[in-house]
Amino acid sequence: MKTTASFLRVIGFAILAFFLLELTIGSGEQWAIIKYPIIWAVLAMLLFFAIALETIAAALQRILFGGLNPEAKERYLAAEKLREQNRFGWFKRKYSEMLGAKPVETEQEIVLDHNYDGIRELDNKLPPWWVYMFYATIIFAVVYLVRYHIFDGTDQREEYEIEIAQAKAEVEEYKKNNKDLIDANTVELLTDASDIEAGKSIFVANCVACHKDSGGGGIGPNLTDDYWILGGGIKNIFHTISEGGRAGKGMISWKTDLKPSEMAQVASYVMTLHGTNPVDGKEPEGEVWVDENAPVDNVEVKVIDSTTIKIEMNNEPVVDDLRAEGK
Template sequence: MRTTASFLRILGFSVFGYILLDYVGTTGETSIFIEKPWMWVLFGAIILFYIAGEICVAALKGVLYKTLSPEAKQRYDQREAQEREKEFRWVKEKYRKSLGSKAIEEEHEIILDHNYDGIKELDNNLPPWWVYMFYGTIIFAAIYLIRFQVFKEYNQAEEYEIAVAAAKLEIEEWKKTAKDLVDINTVTFLADASDLNAGQSIFKTNCVACHKEDGGGGIGPNLTDPNWILGGGIKNVFKTISEGGRDGKGMIAWKTELSPAEMAQVASYVLTLEGTTPLEPKAPEGAIWVDPNAPEKGAPEIQEVVSDSTTVKITMNQ
């Protein structure tokens, strides 16, 4: 039986089926095989069904072949041999021509006169594909020489600088959306509702055992007052979450459990608890934290407001 043809039919059916399912089923930029992994099961089932069909047809042919008479088997074998000879004739012919060699029956035309201990040598031509590739390298070299040596388009150093500049721009664009690159030096307060909601979820999962759900404090300190043991502000809170609290009695370091983005989210959520009213607030610990980067308060501004016959001086703190 012609197993090569069967294999190619299965391969062609598989490729065509994959492309068809992907084209028909994909609605966005992501392939349907990624959006819906169960499609692989469906695709595999279809391929297995097709392979089973090929096997059944081959088995049926084998059964029928056994029922033929010797003369019919001979005719069938001759017909199969002719069909195999026709298979991929065009491919075989192109392959033979690409080698640039002579058929065995024609080798006598290219045998050289000399021989070595009875070993004769054929004067075969170089394979055409090799010759064409060699000509292509000559053309490429000529174009390269004119472009870079005659017209001086750019040199390797300039090409490197252009590539580095383009790569830096791509890195900066990538950093804008790569939240997991955040660290103690680059972390900022995340005010988006999605980030704060994510931080709240992380807090409820990991922090309520020590700080209570409303942040009032238990084993850990109260997070709703302005007092901080290791400093307030997004950078200090992020560092405390990442590296842990005081040695021996502080909380554990969460950098092995949470990603940098998650630590930034929960740190931002913790800062929103300040000023809220918990049910059972723990006594303040640490010192009131003042942001050193906050704008300085100016001198009191005194304004006079005249109401009827009374002048009232109001002090406006900036």
């Protein structure tokens, strides 16, 4: 028992020292023990000090006990036994009183009249923990009834929807602060003037040699018409910039030179070039690309002759908006 008590005291001292160091050492939002690894050494020294004190105390006690005569040793052992019995005596007495347990000698006072083949039943009280737990469930039920059925509190479905909305907002904020966590599947068109301008700067620095500063195309294809070799749209353009063009005759991969956020800016800038029709534009290459998921803003039907019609779809909401804003 004494060994257990010593062990508990050492552990308690170590925990207390840990929290005191955390409270007294300013480390901001980070744990002090992580920010300042030297604290591990301090805790180890304090733990060693506590163990040393317990060892010295136990050794002194054995030495003093060994110096007693037999009669004194018996009195000391009797006093220790009595002290052990009286430890937590008040709690033990209160628990016994609440339990209402009867000693074996007086069990006849609580024997019920039930008799099943010689088996008789004692009318013992229920354990206190069971009774108090039962009362707690009643109180909880009343509070729950008032909170959710009378005052129409937030139910589990609403709490779930609130948490989902909060999680989505946190994800968006995280993406906003970590713009490089994107790829061809998650990239989205950027419309802020700062992003478009940044994309233009990167385009001028790296792409004009093949596509010209107007995007009309030189060695590389025309970026202003409706024809695309590897597909148009923000995702296809981002993928082409990242992974490169056709093997052996397309442009190189830029993913080792540009960050994902920079490639998204370039791709967004390239999309603003659509429809600018520069005078030195190169002949179309590839196939006409239409975004199947984009809304159709305007459909114009032209009758060419009695047997032929021409349908033109205007689907440039982002480009039109950017031009209207002078971007």
